[in-house]
Amino acid sequence: MSAVLEAPAPALDPALASLVIQESALLDAWKLEEWLAMYAPVCAYWVPTEWDQASPHDTVSHIYDDRRLLETRVRRFRHAMFHAQKPPSRTVRLVTNLRAGPVPNSTLCSYEVAEFRNNRHRRYVGRATHEFEADGAGGWLISRKRFDMIDCDAVLDGISIIL
Amino acid sequence: MDMPLPTRSRLEPAEMVQEGRVHRAAYVDPAIFEMEMDRIFGRAWLYLCHESQVATPGRFFATQMGREPVIVARARDGVIRAMFNRCTHRGAKLTMDETGQAKRFVCCYHGWAFDLDGKLAEVPLPEGYGDSAYPPEDGSLDLVRVPRVENYRGFIFASLAAEGPTLAEFLGPVASSFDDMVDRAPGGLLEVAGGVSRHAYDGNWKLVIENHNDTLHPRFVHASSVAAARDQKDTVHSDGAGEVQIKQMRQNGAPAAVWESLGIWASASGHSFMGDYHTDAHMAARPAEDPVQMAYGRALEETHGVERTEEILSIQRFNTVVYPNLSFMSRFRQLRVVQPISVNRTVVTTYTFRMPLAPPEMFRDSIAFANVVNGVGSLVLTDDLETYARVQDGLASQGGDWVDVKRGMGGDANEANGTLRGQTGTSEIHLRAQFAAWRRWMTA
Numbered sequence: 070m071s072a073v074l075e076a077p078a079p080a081l082d083p084a085l086a087s088l089v090i091q092e093s094a095l096l097d098a099w100k101l102e103e104w105l106a107m108y109a110p111v112c113a114y115w116v117p118t119e120w121d122q123a124s125p126h127d128t129v130s131h132i133y134d135d136r137r138l139l140e141t142r143v144r145r146f147r148h149a150m151f152h153a154q155k156p157p158s159r160t161v162r163l164v165t166n167l168r169a170g171p172v173p174n175s176t177l178c179s180y181e182v183a184e185f186r187n188n189r190h191r192r193y194v195g196r197a198t199h200e201f202e203a204d205g206a207g208g209w210l211i212s213r214k215r216f217d218m219i220d221c222d223a224v225l226d227g228i229s230i231i232l
Numbered sequence: 233m234d235m236p237l238p239t240r241s242r243l244e245p246a247e248m249v250q251e252g253r254v255h256r257a258a259y260v261d262p263a264i265f266e267m268e269m270d271r272i273f274g275r276a277w278l279y280l281c282h283e284s285q286v287a288t289p290g291r292f293f294a295t296q297m298g299r300e301p302v303i304v305a306r307a308r309d310g311v312i313r314a315m316f317n318r319c320t321h322r323g324a325k326l327t328m329d330e331t332g333q334a335k336r337f338v339c340c341y342h343g344w345a346f347d348l349d350g351k352l353a354e355v356p357l358p359e360g361y362g363d364s365a366y367p368p369e370d371g372s373l374d375l376v377r378v379p380r381v382e383n384y385r386g387f388i389f390a391s392l393a394a395e396g397p398t399l400a401e402f403l404g405p406v407a408s409s410f411d412d413m414v415d416r417a418p419g420g421l422l423e424v425a426g427g428v429s430r431h432a433y434d435g436n437w438k439l440v441i442e443n444h445n446d447t448l449h450p451r452f453v454h455a456s457s458v459a460a461a462r463d464q465k466d467t468v469h470s471d472g473a474g475e476v477q478i479k480q481m482r483q484n485g486a487p488a489a490v491w492e493s494l495g496i497w498a499s500a501s502g503h504s505f506m507g508d509y510h511t512d513a514h515m516a517a518r519p520a521e522d523p524v525q526m527a528y529g530r531a532l533e534e535t536h537g538v539e540r541t542e543e544i545l546s547i548q549r550f551n552t553v554v555y556p557n558l559s560f561m562s563r564f565r566q567l568r569v570v571q572p573i574s575v576n577r578t579v580v581t582t583y584t585f586r587m588p589l590a591p592p593e594m595f596r597d598s599i600a601f602a603n604v605v606n607g608v609g610s611l612v613l614t615d616d617l618e619t620y621a622r623v624q625d626g627l628a629s630q631g632g633d634w635v636d637v638k639r640g641m642g643g644d645a646n647e648a649n650g651t652l653r654g655q656t657g658t659s660e661i662h663l664r665a666q667f668a669a670w671r672r673w674m675t676a
Contacts, residue, residue, distance in 0.1 A: 111469045116609060118427050125473065127595070128427040129584060129602045132609035138474030141457075141464045141481070145611055148456035153618040224430040224579050227617035228609040 079169040085176050086167055088209055089199050093162035093180075096231055101143045104231075109202055109210035112136050116216045116232055131221070131228065142231065153229035158186040160230060164197075174209070175200040180216060182232050193232055195219050245674035249667045252638035256627040258670070259436040259635075265575035272556050272673040273298025275393040277402045279558040279569055280304050282583070283386045284423035286312055290333045290348060296571055297392055301325060302378055303337065304388065307348035314378035314390045315350040321373070337375075350375035385414045386422060405650045406503040409552035413562035415544045418531035418589035422565070425586035426599050429606040431613065432579045435620035436627075437557065437572035440580055442666065443616060444551040444559045444568075445506045447491045448639070448658040450484040453619050457611040458485035476600035481612060483510055494657030497647065502555030502669025504662035508548040508563060524593045531589055553662065555669050565598055566605060576624050582606040637663040 088107065095104040108114075115125055116132040125133040134142055145151055160182055167178040180197035183190070195218040201209040216232050245267065248255035257264055281293045281304055292305035294317055301317035303326065317325050319339040326337040326346065336353060337346045345354040351374050352367040367373055380391040382399035387410055389399050400407065414420050433440070443449065450458070461481035470478075486509050495507040518525045532541045553559045560567040565585035572578055584602045586595045604610050627635070641664065643655025654661035 113471075118429065122427075126471075126599060127425075129429045129582075129599055129607065130609075131603075131607050133473055133600075133603055135470045135472075135474040137464060137466070137468040137470040138477055140468055141460045141474070141478055142611060144463060145456045145460035148459050150452070150455035150459075151615070152453065152456070152622075153614040155618075222428075222430075224432045225608045226432050226434075227614040229614045229618070232609075 081167065081169045081176065082174075085174065085199070085201055085209060088201065088211070089164055089167060089176050089178060089197075092199070092211065092214075093164050097160055097162055099146075099157075101146055101231070105139065105143050107211050108136065108139065109204075109212045110136060112139065112211060113213045113215075114139050114231075115214070116218065116221075116228075118221055120217060120221055122217075122221075131218075131225070132232070151229075153227055154186075156187055158184045158230045160184050170198050170200070172200060174202065182230070184230055186229075191226075193218055193228075195221070246671060249671040252641050252664075253634040253636055254663075254667050256633055256635060258667075259438065259624065259627045260575060262575045265436075265572070267674060268556075268670075269298045269572070271676075272670070273392075273572070275391065275396060276556055276673065277382070277389040277391050277399050278556075279554065279567075280314060280381075280388045280390050282422065282424050282567075282585070283312065283383060283388060285331065286388075287423075290335060291331075292327070292334055292337075292348070293331050294327050294329065295569075297378070297390060298572070300392065302390070303327060303375075304381075304390075305334070305337075305348045309349070311349070312381065312383070312388060313349055314381050315375040316378070318376070319344055319346075320352065320375060326375075344373075346375050350377055385410050402501060403554065404499050404501055404503070405497070406499060406501075406505060406552055406554055408649070409505050409549055409560070409562045412544075412547050412549055413560070413565065413585075415536070416532070416563065417585075417587040418528070418535050420535065421588050422585045423588060424583045426584040426595070426602065429582040429584075429602055429608070430579065431582075431606070431608045431617065432573075432577065433617040433620045434576055435578060435624035436575060437570050437578045438666070438670075439620040439623055440568075440570055440578060440616075441553055441555070441557065441559065442663055443620070444553055445496060445504050445662040446660075447494055447496065447506060447509070449619075450486075450491075451488070453615045454481070454484045454612055456615065457481045460611065461485075472596065473600040473603070476597050477604035477611070480601065480604045484612065491658055492656045496654040496657055496659055496661055497649075497651040498644075498654070498661045498665035499651050500665070500668070502666045503553060504555075504665055505552040506550050506662075507657065508550045510550075518597065524591045527591045528594060531591070535589075553666075555666055561605075564601055564605075566602055568606065576628075578620075580606075637667065 092107055114134045117130050122128055163181040165179045170177040176199045178197050182193040198215045200213040202212045204210045243255055248258050278297050285293045286306040289306050289308045292303055294303050302314050303317045304314050306312050319326055321344045324339055324341045343356040347353045355366040358366040378390045379394040382389055384399055461478045464478055490509055498504040549562050557570040568580050568582045570580050584598050604612055637660045640655045640659025644652040644661050647653050
């Protein structure tokens with residue numbers, strides 16, 4: 070029996086849960102600027118190449134964006150010559166088994182992004198961890214989103230969407 | 233009624249490469265692909281790994297040479313050998329791990345055990361194999377060795393052909409790019425570190441090899457990331473990772489005059505390298521007066537002395553392509569191995585190198601740089617991969633049979649180091665050199 074299952078599960082904060090749902094809905098709706106506004110001024114969006122990867126700074130990642138790069142990533146979607154988004158992707162995200170995460174003010178969920186683009190259907194499946202910080206006005210901002218794909222160490226084709 | 237079917241390869245390989253043009257069959261014909269695996273990947277020197285990946289006895293690394301799965305292992309005698317990853321009994325692959333530490337390679341099927349040098353050491357229940365002794369003493373059931381393995385300054389290559397030019401002859405003037413990479417490392421020490429980036433695309437293996445020294449494409453292919461990076465406010469928080477990546481994207485937007493003035497050099501073996509287009513000194517994120525950069529300079533001076541250090545740092549190279557399937561950045565310590573899967577599917581594996589005696593911040597920069605140049609979610613690479621797939625799609629069409637590689641033709645100049653230099657930095661001299669080599673391999 071693993072320690073994880075034996076430990077008393079901390080309660081999931083419904084406010085954080087609804088933000089995870091909202092985050093994924095904004096991405097599906099391609100409301101990327103609104104999505105970016107959910108993130109803190111110091112934040113990270115991270116898709117590691119290794120299961121249980123310890124650091125984004127000593128091992129390569131599929132994606133590791135700090136706030137500055139995340140803004141650049143979002144801006145690129147509005148450029149007419151983003152070739153890898155011609156035709157654009159259609160996406161649906163599934164958030165399930167949502168529960169309290171490993172650190173205070175965090176959530177963990179099973180996460181799937183289904184993408185359809187250029188006659189091809191792809192799936193990105195794994196576990197997503199969201200960490201939050203208080204925004205000073207009674208709400209929360211995402212300080213870190215980490216998506217560990219079950220095939221993180223596989224050979225992958227280009228990923229042009231935000232996961 | 234008999235209609236003539238369109239033939240996929242109306243030309244022989246010798247006729248597919250003509251002055252300033254290449255027939256599309258070289259990219260789309262499965263029969264040509266098989267011929268390439270036999271005649272090019274079956275004979276040329278192919279990069280296997282860096283010696284740091286097999287640093288001590290028992291360390292092994294499994295890879296591919298064209299279609300052939302091979303194990304590279306350092307045996308107890310310290311010698312690095314390459315062997316086919318195939319049990320000599322019934323043919324099972326011996327190891328599925330890409331890297332590891334082994335005492336022996338033991339087959340999962342009937343337990344035949346091979347020493348690190350490939351010798352068949354033990355056969356369980358040997359009496360059942362008949363009168364002759366198992367394992368046989370003549371070595372006839374030892375693992376089949378790759379006939380030639382050579383090491384150039386820590387970079388290990390092998391050839392599936394028993395005879396041919398030496399590695400030094402094969403590399404010729406591009407050996408200097410390996411020198412550049414090693415000389416830039418304090419103490420001459422380099423090690424593969426930081427995990428592996430892998431990506432795939434729906435296109436022929438030649439497309440990525442052609443693109444790495446194509447200096448005309450960034451302004452078109454990478455327009456979206458250049459513009460997005462240019463418009464980014466640098467006052468927004470970065471932990472350093474974004475800063476490196478954004479700087480690299482902005483460099484891709486260098487003015488046409490910068491690209492035109494770059495050097496591009498190609499050799500008779502089909503290899504090529506281009507000059508560096510980075511205006512910052514030595515690392516995308518760090519100007520010369522940066523404390524990390526200065527500490528690095530001091531570490532280099534301890535190895536080489538002041539004068540030689542200056543000479544080493546004055547070399548300005550970006551990508552070097554070793555034909556057919558290796559591409560590396562000597563100054564940025566990224567090395568990419570191109571693995572053909574089929575005529576229209578290719579896998580690229582990227583390794584990042586750490587300099588153990590350099591300031592640790594430089595490795596952190598290298599990781600960020602790897603993510604922007606070679607990550608599957610990179611703002612830059614994604615547009616390259618999309619472009620390869622579109623080229624492959626277009627070349628499958630009969631709307632034109634030829635690929636045009638004339639840019640800069642007629643202006644190639646002989647250089648003292650045995651290379652040809654393109655008329656300008658955007659010359660397609662590297663494509664003409666690659667296809668001259670392709671034609672030689674395919675017809676000889």
